[in-house]
Amino acid sequence: MSVTARRIFSKIPFTRMFVAFMAVVFTLMSGIMPRIDTQKEFKNIIIMIGDGMGENHLLKAKQERGISLAMETMPIRGQSVTSSVVRSTDSAAGATALACGVRTVINGVGVYPEDVYQVCKRPMNLTELAQSLGKSTGIVTSDDNTGATPACFSAHTDHRGNRDEIAAQQAVSNIDLIWSYKSSHTDVDKVQANGYTVVTNKRELNALESGSKSFGQFTGDIWRTEDTIASNMPTLSELTDKAIDMLDDDEDGFFLMIEGAHIDKFSHSNKSENMTEAVEAFDDAVKEALDFAKKDGETLIIVTADHETGGIKLSGDEYVFTKTSHSTANVPLFVYGTDQFITNGKKVMNKQIAQFMAMSMGDEVKEFPIKVKIQY
Numbered sequence: 110m111s112v113t114a115r116r117i118f119s120k121i122p123f124t125r126m127f128v129a130f131m132a133v134v135f136t137l138m139s140g141i142m143p144r145i146d147t148q149k150e151f152k153n154i155i156i157m158i159g160d161g162m163g164e165n166h167l168l169k170a171k172q173e174r175g176i177s178l179a180m181e182t183m184p185i186r187g188q189s190v191t192s193s194v195v196r197s198t199d200s201a202a203g204a205t206a207l208a209c210g211v212r213t214v215i216n217g218v219g220v221y222p223e224d225v226y227q228v229c230k231r232p233m234n235l236t237e238l239a240q241s242l243g244k245s246t247g248i249v250t251s252d253d254n255t256g257a258t259p260a261c262f263s264a265h266t267d268h269r270g271n272r273d274e275i276a277a278q279q280a281v282s283n284i285d286l287i288w289s290y291k292s293s294h295t296d297v298d299k300v301q302a303n304g305y306t307v308v309t310n311k312r313e314l315n316a317l318e319s320g321s322k323s324f325g326q327f328t329g330d331i332w333r334t335e336d337t338i339a340s341n342m343p344t345l346s347e348l349t350d351k352a353i354d355m356l357d358d359d360e361d362g363f364f365l366m367i368e369g370a371h372i373d374k375f376s377h378s379n380k381s382e383n384m385t386e387a388v389e390a391f392d393d394a395v396k397e398a399l400d401f402a403k404k405d406g407e408t409l410i411i412v413t414a415d416h417e418t419g420g421i422k423l424s425g426d427e428y429v430f431t432k433t434s435h436s437t438a439n440v441p442l443f444v445y446g447t448d449q450f451i452t453n454g455k456k457v458m459n460k461q462i463a464q465f466m467a468m469s470m471g472d473e474v475k476e477f478p479i480k481v482k483i484q485y
């Protein structure tokens with residue numbers, strides 16, 4: 110460094126130099142982000158989220174249950190980097206990234222991280238974007254419908270604990286189907302008053318006809334596989350099949366989010382057997398969606414997770430939980446329908462998955478996230 114250069118640098122405060130350095134780093138990083146301006150348009154888009162599902166959850170499930178996984182037959186496999194603005198993420202911030210293309214604060218549901226935006230602007234979620242393009246929409250989860258993941262695809266609020274508010278927003282969301290475990294925060298009268306048929310078991314589910322709006326409030330363990338589920342309850346795979354069947358009647362196509370919520374729940378409690386059963390049930394649902402996409406030819410499927418839970422590691426020749434909380438481990442990302450987003454082995458940031466799905470919905474989508482002014 111020359112004497113003059115050294116003199117100039119000594120006058121610049123450290124923080125400024127650090128900011129300039131980070132700007133260069135981010136510019137370089139943006140160069141490796143996938144280009145998504147010439148991408149293929151899909152009629153139907155399905156995102157399937159295994160909540161808490163890391164790479165080792167798949168290995169553990171395969172080893173302990175002696176199964177192979179349909180998701181691993183998908184042609185493209187990469188990874189998603191899930192950390193939130195500050196640290197390892199929760200399901201709210203993780204799903205906000207996947208639903209809105211925005212990295213937000215822990216507990217934030219479909220909101221920007223900056224307080225100034227939270228009071229006047231919110232990011233549009235993929236469900237709302239699909240609705241604006243005339244597509245049918247659906248949300249299916251083994252969780253309560255006010256859980257963080259379904260909430261981020263159907264509501265906006267600064268804290269995932271505002272469950273009454275999330276349920277109230279869902280009741281007027283006009284999303285064609287919202288199917289989940291029964292929620293004590295959902296006012297069934299209000300849901301029905303907004304034109305929804307409420308179903309609580311498999312028989313009622315199967316009686317639903319296309320073109321009707323429905324709210325599933327199932328009373329049993331819909332996270333289970335067909336071997337252990339109660340006979341009057343649908344599996345996640347059956348819910349997926351029925352949801353696609355109903356939404357596919359729309360000639361403008363559909364957007365569908367499916368969540369296997371219990372992979373996370375049983376990872377928090379370190380219950381290996383239940384966790385691997387939840388992985389298998391989720392994978393059965395993936396198989397159902399893949400079978401449809403292969404026949405349909407106009408469907409994009411993304412399978413991923415919002416974050417890893419349980420810090421599963423190989424110990425000897427067994428996969429074991431090492432914590433009861435979330436970790437910062439990257440999570441698997443599978444793509445069916447195109448190799449334009451990622452190629453095998455590539456990593457993306459979680460929010461780029463939402464950006465990619467948004468752009469895949471149609472030429473008219475020029476940017477994502479989309480800021481929406483909040484009406485009072």
Ligand SMILES: [Zn+2]
Pocket residue numbers: 161200373374377418435
């Ligand atoms: Zn969790």
